[in-house]
Amino acid sequence: MQTDTLTGFVKNEAFPGMLLIAATVLALVLQNSPLSHYYSAFLHTPVEIRIGALHLSKPLLLWVNDGLMAIFFLLVGLEIKREVLQGHLSSLSQIALPGIAALGGMAIPALFFIAFNHGNDFAMQGWAIPTATDIAFALGILSLLGKRVPVSLKIFLMALAIIDDLGAIVIIALFYTQELSTLSIVVAAAALVALFVMNRMGVSRKAAYIIIGVILWVSVLKSGVHATLAGVALAMFIPMEASDPSGKKFSLAHRMEEDLHYWVALLILPLFAFVNAGVDLSGISPGGMKESVPLGIMAGLFLGKQVGVFGFSFLAIKAGLAKLPENSTWLQLYGVALLTGIGFTMSLFVDTLAYGDTELFAYADKLAILLGSLFSGVAGYIVLRIATRMNNE
Numbered sequence: 001m002q003t004d005t006l007t008g009f010v011k012n013e014a015f016p017g018m019l020l021i022a023a024t025v026l027a028l029v030l031q032n033s034p035l036s037h038y039y040s041a042f043l044h045t046p047v048e049i050r051i052g053a054l055h056l057s058k059p060l061l062l063w064v065n066d067g068l069m070a071i072f073f074l075l076v077g078l079e080i081k082r083e084v085l086q087g088h089l090s091s092l093s094q095i096a097l098p099g100i101a102a103l104g105g106m107a108i109p110a111l112f113f114i115a116f117n118h119g120n121d122f123a124m125q126g127w128a129i130p131t132a133t134d135i136a137f138a139l140g141i142l143s144l145l146g147k148r149v150p151v152s153l154k155i156f157l158m159a160l161a162i163i164d165d166l167g168a169i170v171i172i173a174l175f176y177t178q179e180l181s182t183l184s185i186v187v188a189a190a191a192l193v194a195l196f197v198m199n200r201m202g203v204s205r206k207a208a209y210i211i212i213g214v215i216l217w218v219s220v221l222k223s224g225v226h227a228t229l230a231g232v233a234l235a236m237f238i239p240m241e242a243s244d245p246s247g248k249k250f251s252l253a254h255r256m257e258e259d260l261h262y263w264v265a266l267l268i269l270p271l272f273a274f275v276n277a278g279v280d281l282s283g284i285s286p287g288g289m290k291e292s293v294p295l296g297i298m299a300g301l302f303l304g305k306q307v308g309v310f311g312f313s314f315l316a317i318k319a320g321l322a323k324l325p326e327n328s329t330w331l332q333l334y335g336v337a338l339l340t341g342i343g344f345t346m347s348l349f350v351d352t353l354a355y356g357d358t359e360l361f362a363y364a365d366k367l368a369i370l371l372g373s374l375f376s377g378v379a380g381y382i383v384l385r386i387a388t389r390m391n392n393e
Contacts, residue, residue, distance in 0.1 A: 008013055016265035017140020020345065023270040024370070031278035032066040043275055056218070061275050065345060065352055068268045070217055070231040075264050077235025085240060097313060097322035098159035104312025105160065105340050106131040106167050109304030116296035123293050126354040126365065128171045130156065130300025130372065132346030135161035136269060137297045137373065138339040141381050147331065148388040152325035157336050160309070162228040169232050177225050184223035186231075191216035195237035204242035204252055226353065269345055276348045277370065279363045294368035297347070301372030302379075303344040305341035310334050329391055335384035341376025343369055 029225065030039040045060040058066070083089040089098075096240040109130035117123040131393060138157060142149055194212050203209075213234040221227040288294070316322040347369045355365065 016099055016136045016269065017143075019266060019270045020134075020136055020140075024344075025275075027274045027278040028281070032281050035289075036320055039167060043278070047243060056221075064272055064275050065349070066227045067217075069272060069349060070228045070365070071260065072264050072268050072272075073228040073230030074165070074235050075257060075260045076162075076169070076214075077232040078238065078251045078253050078260070080162055080166055081235055081238075081240070081253060082257065083159065086107070089159060089162065093322075095159070095163075095331040097316060097325070098156055099163055100316040101156075101309045101313045101337075102160045102163035104308035105133065105164060105305055105337075106308070108308030108311070109300035112300040112304035113296035120292065123296075126293060126297070126351065128175065128302055129297050129347050129350050129354060129365075130341075130343060131164075131171070132168055132343045132350055133161050133164045133340045134344035134346050134373070135165075135304070135344050136265060137342045137344050139375065140344070140381075141174060141339055141377050142336070142384070144381065145384055145388055148391075149384060150325060150327040153328050153332055153336055154323065155337065156325045156333075160340065164340075165346075168350070169229065171350075172226050172231055172353065176350075179223055180224040185218045185225075188216055188223055188225075190218060192233060192237075195234065199237045199239055202239070202242060203324065204218035204239065204244060204250075206252065206256060209238055209252075209256075251310065272349070273345055276345075276352065279366045279368070279370065281363075281367070284364050284367055288364040289368065291364060294364040298372040298375070299339040301343050301347065301369070302375045305343075305376065306334070306337045309340050310337035313337070320387040329387055331387035331390070332384060334377050335380050338380030338383055341380070342373040344373045347373070363372055 009168075027039070030036060043059065043061040047063050048055070048057040080089075089095045108125050109311065113127050113130055114124070117127070118345055135158065138161065139154065142154060142157060191212050195209065195216070198208060198212070210286055213230070216234060217227055217230040219235075220230040235253070238256055240253045241249060242252045257298055310333065313322070314330075317324055324330070348366065351365055351369060
């Protein structure tokens with residue numbers, strides 16, 4: 001990415017989106033072929049780390065979901081920090097439209113899900129599944145239209161997704177935390193204090209933050225709080241401005257963001273999609289897709305997202321709280337609202353938090369995420385294609 005705006009990311013979003021599609025298709029093919037045994041064996045490959053009394057043993061699937069996704073959330077935390085302090089979320093006027101739209105894009109899909117599942121306590125654990133947006137996919141589809149889409153709309157979508165990610169972080173912290181371990185919480189608190197002291201002292205060595213960050217991740221993993229939150233917490237203490245040994249000023253946070261971006265976009269998210277998108281279609285009947293959970297997910301992503309994002313944006317603009325993105329039309333804004341229904345990787349992640357490895361829904365919940373995301377992506381592209389053609393006539 002380039003130095004101080006979202007432009008760098010906007011120029012490079014197409015390939016990661018295509019890579020996610022390829023990883024998803026490959027997972028679906030393997031799971032529904034004679035090779036499914038090998039795919040399952042890969043997911044459940046035991047991986048252990050033992051250092052003295054410290055022993056971590058998890059299948060590969062959980063190392064990806066708990067470990068590599070913590071790195072993804074570290075990148076998310078760094079992006080949020082930069083945009084709030086220096087970028088497109090640094091003033092009230094800039095944050096107004098994407099902030100209000102993101103609020104609608106989280107609240108309305110959740111209400112759609114609740115409408116289908118109220119009264120079923122277990123099913124209700126998944127209320128947050130349709131509230132998420134997969135920014136790589138959404139921007140990837142938007143990029144297919146090239147320069148015909150105003151840059152202001154791409155920035156609006158990116159800012160909305162960043163706020164959406166912040167909302168996901170809060171939801172995970174508040175609603176998907178297990179029983180807490182006092183000792184691990186104390187160790188995590190000590191790690192946070194160490195990071196704070198390092199930040200205040202102007203420590204500028206990346207390795208120092210990574211070492212304490214690993215300690216923080218392990219302690220959070222053992223505490224009962226979801227381990228991915230360690231990545232966000234670490235990001236908050238990475239200095240925006242530091243000095244190298246010669247006294248030259250630089251941004252350690254931005255440097256780490258640049259270092260992580262391609263690893264996350266080209267490896268971590270595709271690998272996450274590959275290990276989580278392997279839906280066994282043989283076990284899903286048409287009747288299974290009519291159950292309340294898959295219906296709530298599909299309705300939340302496809303209907304709830306567009307109603308929430310576009311509806312809240314419309315009200316905010318008409319009330320004078322925000323302005324329509326520069327050089328864009330209402331139809332283009334609606335097309336972008338449709339794209340926010342692409343939950344995919346983020347929705348799959350929340351699904352794993354809500355329901356774990358249970359097969360109670362026989363993969364119908366995961367298929368519902370894929371279908372809801374597919375409908376949103378196709379509809380969003382069609383609307384934006386029509387809108388750009390009308391705008392150019």
